[in-house]
Amino acid sequence: MKASLINTHIGSIAIDNEVIAQYAGAVAMECFGVVGMAGVNVKEGLARLLKRDNMTRGIQVIVLPGRKLRLIFHVIVAYGVSIMAVADNLIDNVKYKVEEFTGMEIEKIDIFVEGVRVID
DSSP: OOEEEEEETTEEEEEEHHHHHHHHHHHHHTSTTEEEEEEEETTTTEEEEOOGGGGGGGEEEEEETTTEEEEEEEEEEETTSOHHHHHHHHHHHHHHHHHHHHSOEEEEEEEEEEEEEOOO
16 A cells, blocks of 8 residues: 555544545546546557546556655547647646645646547
């Protein structure tokens, strides 16, 4: 279990990286143009759309010194939307909401667009 440890005046709080990934994934899925998270098979070079219960496989959480976070997203976007607009929206929303949720600063968010899907 990798966890972020926050010391307070009355004790310590440990937040598992999986919890941060789940929350960040839920926030990302609320963003316009994001179809889902992508599971990347490095061996075969394939990306596939993950179901909601496996969504955290498409998100990597790295805890940096000084209680800062780095988030790496592998996403699939909707066909016909501006990738820059989707990425900017995702970064803004995730940064704000995850910082509020965890009390930790996000130093960097990387987004890898692994595919495009036509949605009805």
